[in-house]
Amino acid sequence: MTDAGTDAGTLHAITVLGHDRPGIIAETTARLADLGLNIEDTSMTLLRGHFAMTLICAGTATDAEVEAALAPLAADGSLTVTVREVPHEEPAHASGSQWLLSVHGGDRPGILSGVAAEVARVGGNITDLTTRLAGDLYLVVAEVALPADADVAALEAAVRATAERLGVGATLRPAEADEL
Amino acid sequence: MSATHDRLAAWTEDELGVTGRVLDVVRAPAPVLSTDGGRVDPTAPEVVQLAADLVATMRVSPGCVGLAAPQVGVGAKVFCVDVSEHPKARTHHGTFVFCNAEVVESSRNEKAREGCMSVPDLTGDVKRASRVLVRGQLPGTGEEVEVRTDAFEARCLQHEIDHCDGLLFLDRVAGAHAVYARQTYL
Numbered sequence: 001m002t003d004a005g006t007d008a009g010t011l012h013a014i015t016v017l018g019h020d021r022p023g024i025i026a027e028t029t030a031r032l033a034d035l036g037l038n039i040e041d042t043s044m045t046l047l048r049g050h051f052a053m054t055l056i057c058a059g060t061a062t063d064a065e066v067e068a069a070l071a072p073l074a075a076d077g078s079l080t081v082t083v084r085e086v087p088h089e090e091p092a093h094a095s096g097s098q099w100l101l102s103v104h105g106g107d108r109p110g111i112l113s114g115v116a117a118e119v120a121r122v123g124g125n126i127t128d129l130t131t132r133l134a135g136d137l138y139l140v141v142a143e144v145a146l147p148a149d150a151d152v153a154a155l156e157a158a159v160r161a162t163a164e165r166l167g168v169g170a171t172l173r174p175a176e177a178d179e180l
Numbered sequence: 181m182s183a184t185h186d187r188l189a190a191w192t193e194d195e196l197g198v199t200g201r202v203l204d205v206v207r208a209p210a211p212v213l214s215t216d217g218g219r220v221d222p223t224a225p226e227v228v229q230l231a232a233d234l235v236a237t238m239r240v241s242p243g244c245v246g247l248a249a250p251q252v253g254v255g256a257k258v259f260c261v262d263v264s265e266h267p268k269a270r271t272h273h274g275t276f277v278f279c280n281a282e283v284v285e286s287s288r289n290e291k292a293r294e295g296c297m298s299v300p301d302l303t304g305d306v307k308r309a310s311r312v313l314v315r316g317q318l319p320g321t322g323e324e325v326e327v328r329t330d331a332f333e334a335r336c337l338q339h340e341i342d343h344c345d346g347l348l349f350l351d352r353v354a355g356a357h358a359v360y361a362r363q364t365y366l
Contacts, residue, residue: 045357091301091361128360143360177295177303177362178268178332179243180339180349 009060012037013086014070018079020051028053031069035061048133051079056086099124099144099152100175101159105168107138114166115140118158122150138168143175184325188273193235196228196277196320200236203252205297208348210253213298216346217248217255222279222322227258231277231319234260244297246336248343251298257281258319259340261333268332278316281341284326285313292335294349295362305358306349308338 016028025044032039037059044053057066066083074081103115112131119126119142128143146152156172163170193200206212220227230249238247238260245266248259262275286309295303312334315326329337339349353359 043357128357130357175293177293177360178266178335179295179297180246180336 009058010062011040011086011088012057012059012061012063012066013084014055014057014066015082016051016053016055016070016073016079018051020046020049021078024051024073024079025053027073028055028070031073032057032066035059035065035069037061037066045130096145096147096150097152098175098177099146100173101140101142101144101170102173103140103159103163103168103170104137105163105166107133107136108166111138111163111166111168112140114162115159115170116142118155118162119144121158122155123147124150124155144172182328184327185273187325188276188327191274191276191318193232193275193277196232198229198232200232200234200239202240203233203237205237205241205247205251206253207297208299208350210298212250212253212255213343213348214346215250215255217250217257217344219280220256220258222317222319227256227279228319230254230256230258231260231279234258234277235262235275238262241297245332246340247297248340250343250346255346257344259344261336261340263333263336266332270331270333271329272333273327273329277319278314278325278337278340279319279322281314281316281337281344283309283312283338283341284315285311286334286338287311291354293360294335294339296339296349298343299348299350301362302350303360303362304349304353305355306352307354308335308352310334312337314341 037057040056040058042055063083063085070081073079125145126142127145130141132139159170159172234247237252238244245263246261249256257280260277263269264272264274288310289307290310291305291307293303294306311330313326313328314337317324
């Protein structure tokens with residue numbers, strides 16, 4: 001990836017979702033490369049066994065051209081592909097602090113929404129999120145950027161109170177990197 | 181404390197007898213950062229100068245606790261460290277420079293999030309030994325020294341030795357979702 005690529009033409013947000021099998025990424029990226037698209041940021045994982053990938057790509061192709069190029073992926077109905085032009089976003093230059101929120105316990109509705117509401121209440125921004133359901137165990141792991149003036153102790157107490165009400169446990173730990 | 185501990189703790193860049201220059205720190209994807217640095221003659225004048233330059237550059241870089249030769253554009257196995265002011269340091273040996281260093285023993289892996297001046301926009305979770313025995317040579321005299329250390333100094337030494345071997349923390353991240361865009365800019 002080059003800096004020049006970031007400024008090159010249109011940005012497309014592409015999602016590919018559906019039945020997992022070997023070769024989806026190879027096929028998708030080959031078709032994008034054929035269009036001269038530069039793949040910038042990508043996130044892919046399996047969600048309850050479903051293939052789930054989001055890519056931000058830059059290039060001169062139009063949304064319609066990208067959709068047409070990726071259409072064969074969705075032809076048999078096992079995958080859903082979406083393509084949407086998105087604006088260039090400047091990375092946030094936050095001056096606050098970075099935290100890791102872990103919540104786990106017995107599965108029930110409202111765990112993620114409950115703790116996310118407390119984070120939002122203090123102006124916190126969730127920048128990475130994983131949830132997993134494994135048997136009866138429900139797990140939330142969230143990277144949280146808090147503004148410089150956030151009351152971390154109050155947020156921790158609020159998250160713990162919410163977790164307690166829902167019968168789960170929560171921890172909020174600093175996630176600052178050590179500069180080496 | 182051992183003689184080695186005392187020797188390193190007493191070491192300062194004044195021993196080098198030359199004035200260090202502040203050099204520019206290079207950033208990935210500079211090829212030098214991904215190239216195995218050559219072994220050096222620790223008594224060679226250019227290595228002694230490089231050692232002084234590394235310490236001088238580390239000193240003027242806020243929060244910097246270590247710097248390796250590839251980070252100033254020189255593919256060589258030389259680095260400096262100083263974790264003495266860092267809150268996560270337990271055992272430490274102040275400022276010192278090692279040439280041709282290698283990890284001799286390591287144990288007790290721990291995961292922590294690392295940042296690097298040469299990769300300013302990303303951080304990553306890296307598992308490293310929290311107890312190490314590292315062998316290296318001092319610039320100038322060339323004497324061989326073994327340092328046994330732990331915690332933050334152990335992590336720092338392994339990070340710098342990796343630089344000398346052409347490895348970044350990106351080569352050791354704990355998983356596909358263990359790399360993060362930096363949220364806070366220094």
